[in-house]
Amino acid sequence: MALTTRRRALTTLGAALAVSAALPAAPARAGERAHRPRPLWRAHAHNDYEHPRPLLDALDHRFGSVEADIFLVDGQLLVAHDPEDLDPSRTLESLYLNPLAARVRANRGAVYRGGHRPFQLLIDIKTEGSSTYLELDRRLRRHRHLFTTYVHGRVLPGPVTAVVSGDRAARVPMDTQRVRRAFYDGRLTDLGGPAPASFVPLISDNWALHFTWRGVGAFPDAERRKLHGIVRTAHARGRRVRFWATPDLPGPARDALWGELVAAGVDHLNTDDLAGLASFLDAHRRA
Numbered sequence: 001m002a003l004t005t006r007r008r009a010l011t012t013l014g015a016a017l018a019v020s021a022a023l024p025a026a027p028a029r030a031g032e033r034a035h036r037p038r039p040l041w042r043a044h045a046h047n048d049y050e051h052p053r054p055l056l057d058a059l060d061h062r063f064g065s066v067e068a069d070i071f072l073v074d075g076q077l078l079v080a081h082d083p084e085d086l087d088p089s090r091t092l093e094s095l096y097l098n099p100l101a102a103r104v105r106a107n108r109g110a111v112y113r114g115g116h117r118p119f120q121l122l123i124d125i126k127t128e129g130s131s132t133y134l135e136l137d138r139r140l141r142r143h144r145h146l147f148t149t150y151v152h153g154r155v156l157p158g159p160v161t162a163v164v165s166g167d168r169a170a171r172v173p174m175d176t177q178r179v180r181r182a183f184y185d186g187r188l189t190d191l192g193g194p195a196p197a198s199f200v201p202l203i204s205d206n207w208a209l210h211f212t213w214r215g216v217g218a219f220p221d222a223e224r225r226k227l228h229g230i231v232r233t234a235h236a237r238g239r240r241v242r243f244w245a246t247p248d249l250p251g252p253a254r255d256a257l258w259g260e261l262v263a264a265g266v267d268h269l270n271t272d273d274l275a276g277l278a279s280f281l282d283a284h285r286r287a
Contacts, residue, residue: 044268065120129169140181147181197238215253240267
C-alpha cells in the first residue's frame with residue numbers, strides 16, 4: 001500500500017484515538033518513579049506526521065521534539081509533506097494541538113510526567129508565510145495555557161514551545177507582535193545577527209551545505225572545530241542547534257555522525273527512525 005494511502009486509511013482511527021492515546025498511564029507508585037524512563041530531549045522526529053500515529057509514536061519513544069509541516073487551505077491548517085497528500089481530516093489541531101493539550105492536562109502541566117523542560121513543536125510552513133502564520137497564531141491562542149509565550153519582552157515558559165520554520169515571510173508578522181505563542185527558527189546566518197534568543201531560540205540548517213563529512217572515515221579536524229564553534233556561539237547566546245540532511249540510514253556512518261553531534265553539544269538530532277535514535281541515545285547515556 002502506498003504511504004499516502006496508508007496514512008489516509010489510518011486517519012479515522014488515529015483521530016478517534018488521538019486524545020485517549022495521548023494520555024499517560026496511571027500515576028506510578030512512589031517506589032516506581034525512579035524507574036520511569038526519562039524523556040530524550042535531544043530526539044527530534046523529522047516529518048513526524050509520516051508515522052502511523054503522528055505525535056503519539058514520538059511520545060511513546062520519549063522524543064522531546066516533533067516536526068509538522070502545514071498548509072493553509074480554505075482557512076484550515078492541514079498537515080502533509082506535499083500538496084497531493086493533503087487530507088481535510090489531518091489538521092494541526094487534530095494531530096497535534098488537541099492531543100498535546102489533553103496530555104498536558106492529564107500530566108498536571110507537562111507533556112512528560114515530572115518533566116521540567118518544554119516539549120518542542122516545530123511547525124514548518126509550506127504555504128505563504130505571512131498569511132499562514134496569522135492563522136497559526138489564531139489557533140495557538142485557543143490553547144493559551146499550553147504554549148511558551150513571549151509577552152512584552154519576557155518569555156514565560158509553557159509545557160510546549162512552538163517554533164515556526166519554513167516560508168521565511170512568517171518572520172515579518174512575528175517580529176511585530178508584542179505577545180506571541182511561537183518563536184522563529186533561524187539559520188546559521190542568524191547566529192551572529194541582532195535578533196535575541198527571545199525571538200530566535202533555535203538555529204537550524206542543512207548539514208550538507210556546511211560540512212563534507214557524512215560519517216565515513218575520520219571527521220576532519222577543521223570541520224569538528226567548526227561544529228564545536230557553532231554550538232558554543234549558539235549556546236553563549238541562549239540558542240539551541242539542529243541540523244537536517246544528516247545521514248539517516250541505520251549503520252556505522254549514521255551512528256558516527258550522531259556521536260559527533262552529541263559530543264559537540266548539538267541540541268536536537270534529526271531522524272525518521274524513532275526506535276533507532278531512542279536506542280542510540282539510551283546507549284550513549286549509559287556509556
